[in-house]
Amino acid sequence: xxxxxxxxxxxAGTTIKAVRHYHKLNLLDEPERMSNGYxxxxxxxxxxxxxxxxxxxxxxxxxxxxTMGHADKDPDAALLVLDAELEATVNRLQRIRGExxxxxxxxxxxxxxxxxxxxxxxxxxxxxxxxxIYSRVxxxxxxxxxxxxxxxxxRTPADDEFDALPADADRATRQRLSAALAPAMARAQGAYPxxxxxxxxxxKGSAYAQGTVVEALRSLYNKAQLEVLYRxxxxxxxxxxxxxxxxxxxxxxxxxxxxxxxxxxxxxxxxSSDRITx
Amino acid sequence: xxxxxxxxxxxAGTTIKAVRHYHKLNLLDEPERMSNGYxxxxxxxxxxxxxxxxxxxxxxxxxxxxTMGHADKDPDAALLVLDAELEATVNRLQRIRGExxxxxxxxxxxxxxxxxxxxxxxxxxxxxxxxxIYSRVxxxxxxxxxxxxxxxxxRTPADDEFDALPADADRATRQRLSAALAPAMARAQGAYPxxxxxxxxxxKGSAYAQGTVVEALRSLYNKAQLEVLYRxxxxxxxxxxxxxxxxxxxxxxxxxxxxxxxxxxxxxxxxSSDRITx
DNA sequence: TTGCTCCTCACGTCACGTGAGGTGGC
DNA sequence: TTGCTCCTCACGTCACGTGAGGTGGC
Numbered sequence: 120x121x122x123x124x125x126x127x128x129x130x131a132g133t134t135i136k137a138v139r140h141y142h143k144l145n146l147l148d149e150p151e152r153m154s155n156g157y158x159x160x161x162x163x164x165x166x167x168x169x170x171x172x173x174x175x176x177x178x179x180x181x182x183x184x185x186t187m188g189h190a191d192k193d194p195d196a197a198l199l200v201l202d203a204e205l206e207a208t209v210n211r212l213q214r215i216r217g218e219x220x221x222x223x224x225x226x227x228x229x230x231x232x233x234x235x236x237x238x239x240x241x242x243x244x245x246x247x248x249x250x251x252i253y254s255r256v257x258x259x260x261x262x263x264x265x266x267x268x269x270x271x272x273x274r275t276p277a278d279d280e281f282d283a284l285p286a287d288a289d290r291a292t293r294q295r296l297s298a299a300l301a302p303a304m305a306r307a308q309g310a311y312p313x314x315x316x317x318x319x320x321x322x323k324g325s326a327y328a329q330g331t332v333v334e335a336l337r338s339l340y341n342k343a344q345l346e347v348l349y350r351x352x353x354x355x356x357x358x359x360x361x362x363x364x365x366x367x368x369x370x371x372x373x374x375x376x377x378x379x380x381x382x383x384x385x386x387x388x389x390x391s392s393d394r395i396t397x
Numbered sequence: 398x399x400x401x402x403x404x405x406x407x408x409a410g411t412t413i414k415a416v417r418h419y420h421k422l423n424l425l426d427e428p429e430r431m432s433n434g435y436x437x438x439x440x441x442x443x444x445x446x447x448x449x450x451x452x453x454x455x456x457x458x459x460x461x462x463x464t465m466g467h468a469d470k471d472p473d474a475a476l477l478v479l480d481a482e483l484e485a486t487v488n489r490l491q492r493i494r495g496e497x498x499x500x501x502x503x504x505x506x507x508x509x510x511x512x513x514x515x516x517x518x519x520x521x522x523x524x525x526x527x528x529x530i531y532s533r534v535x536x537x538x539x540x541x542x543x544x545x546x547x548x549x550x551x552r553t554p555a556d557d558e559f560d561a562l563p564a565d566a567d568r569a570t571r572q573r574l575s576a577a578l579a580p581a582m583a584r585a586q587g588a589y590p591x592x593x594x595x596x597x598x599x600x601k602g603s604a605y606a607q608g609t610v611v612e613a614l615r616s617l618y619n620k621a622q623l624e625v626l627y628r629x630x631x632x633x634x635x636x637x638x639x640x641x642x643x644x645x646x647x648x649x650x651x652x653x654x655x656x657x658x659x660x661x662x663x664x665x666x667x668x669s670s671d672r673i674t675x
Numbered sequence: 676t677t678g679c680t681c682c683t684c685a686c687g688t689c690a691c692g693t694g695a696g697g698t699g700g701c
Numbered sequence: 702t703t704g705c706t707c708c709t710c711a712c713g714t715c716a717c718g719t720g721a722g723g724t725g726g727c
Contacts, residue, residue, distance in 0.1 A: 120608060120612060124412065130533055130534075130609065131533065147583075159614065162530075162612055162613050162615075162616035162617065163616065165530065165613075166515045166526045166529060166530070169508065169530070169533065170508040170529070173507070173508045173509075173510075174507055174508060176492060176493075177493055177496070177507060178490075195501060195504065197499055198500060198501055199501065201460050201497065202494060202497045202498075202501070205493060205494050205497070206494065209487055209490050209491060209492060209494070212483050212486060212487050212490075213458075213487060214453055215454075215456060215483060216480060216483050216484065216487070218455070219455065219476055219479065219480045219483070220480075223473060223476055223477065223480070224475060226473065226564065229451070229452060229455060229476060230447070230448040230452060232451075248444045251444060251447040251451070252440075252443065252447070253450070254445070255408055255409065255410065255447065256408075273652045280606060285501065329398060334398060334440055335440050335443075335493070336442035337440075338439065338441065339440065
């Protein structure tokens with residue numbers, strides 16, 4: 120009584136294809152064949168196959184099993200390495216499960232960095248995009264402050280107006296809105312210390328972080344919004360001279376526009392977004 | 398300021414090859430190119446890439462990320478499935494780690510089923526092979542009894558003699574050795590109830606299990622050892638008639654051998670190994 | 676003839692990694 | 702000319718799975 124490939128595979132709790140795969144890798148000797156070419160497995164093949172499947176089930180790569188060979192003298196080294204890898208994997212998966220639990224609990228968008236779950240639904244898509252980018256250029260203390268800020272600061276009607284602000288909003292609207300936003304921006308600067316000096320919290324370099332953030336803001340906000348952010352920043356930091364310079368630049372621009380029907384808005388060099396503000 | 402492929406990849410914490418891979422799968426749009434063909438990535442690409450890497454880091458397959466698309470409306474279903482998979486994986490890996498801990502603690506051969514660690518080093522290679530095969534045809538209660546037996550029953554000089562018994566051991570030796578082994582075999586039959594009726598503990602069928610075990614024994618032991626096992630079985634169960642039949646068969650064989658110089662040993666139909674005895 | 680089991684290639688899966696071979700600006 | 706960065710194929714990895722196409726005994 121010898122076994123067919125299927126019988127052997129079922130006895131060992133594996134598949135025909137796996138058995139053939141082990142033959143191809145020379146892990147398992149090929150048995151004698153019957154006259155029609157069918158393989159006839161013996162007990163020795165079963166024992167070897169059980170060794171292979173057991174070690175493979177433990178997570179050893181087949182290449183390792185091959186080098187260990189039948190001589191099972193000192194598996195300790197390989198098994199210690201394996202155990203360390205398993206430990207790392209388990210830790211990673213459990214961290215991920217923790218993040219998933221928060222995401223599912225708060226029905227938050229999955230792409231946000233961990234920890235934003237609780238208030239993520241109040242954020243706009245733009246907010247979330249900015250947060251994703253911040254998380255790549257700022258360190259953890261900044262991200263924690265932003266998280267706190269999102270949790271602490273309620274959305275105001277001014278925030279809604281800012282988000283909906285059209286690119287051609289008139290100057291009076293831009294002035295009014297920035298004045299409405301400035302107090303909250305000033306408060307935030309005081310309340311979240313890491314946001315005051317983000318250059319100290321930019322692991323890949325301050326200029327790199329600033330450049331990236333500026334790119335992001337310019338891409339995510341329109342001209343009017345960028346001006347409002349800039350104005351808000353100047354108002355909240357009491358930079359009256361810069362504010363005056365802005366106004367006179369705009370005066371000039373409007374004069375030119377009257378003549379040529381053309382609009383220009385200078386981009387702020389060190390801008391800040393509205394609620395999310397490093 | 399647009400980003401090169403390398404810059405984009407580093408900003409997102411991934412590799413150039415991964416970015417190109419996402420292009421090939423249409424997960425990530427290709428950006429404009431410079432005159433020399435170099436790609437120029439914008440903020441929109443960075444945001445999308447961060448979405449992809451984040452979801453991929455959570456363990457979502459890229460195909461899923463593709464179908465979810467940018468519309469991140471209800472990720473719950475996919476994430477719940479993912480979480481369940483992660484839970485199963487973590488459980489499996491932790492079970493494996495538990496087994497590895499036992500194996501490493503007792504410096505036991507890794508291929509044995511879990512639980513044999515403590516006394517595995519006292520087992521011969523043949524014992525281990527048999528245990529591996531038993532674990533495939535008998536249920537857990539049998540394996541636990543075998544485990545107990547290995548732990549409880551100390552090795553005797555008779556066991557050593559049995560293991561070393563040559564195929565042409567003379568009849569007197571076979572008789573003496575089986576008599577020496579029989580008491581322990583009888584005791585084991587009483588002490589480990591599941592071993593008395595293995596047919597009730599053969600999930601894949603009693604005949605299948607018996608056939609497999611007989612094959613294994615015939616392959617792992619020589620003729621003299623098989624006869625000793627058979628004798629021990631008959632002695633320990635008090636089957637005196639069968640014993641007498643065996644002796645007379647052997648008388649005949651020896652008479653023929655005297656005439657033709659030829660030896661035959663009948664294979665026991667319901668044999669038992671020495672210490673490991675279902 | 677049909678159904679079933681066995682066989683041997685060859686190619687596919689998954690998320691990229693590894694070269695090979697070529698270009699463009701300093 | 703050398704070194705560096707970018708580009709596009711094509712093939713490799715890992716442990717098999719999925720057919721495709723053919724055989725042999727009932």
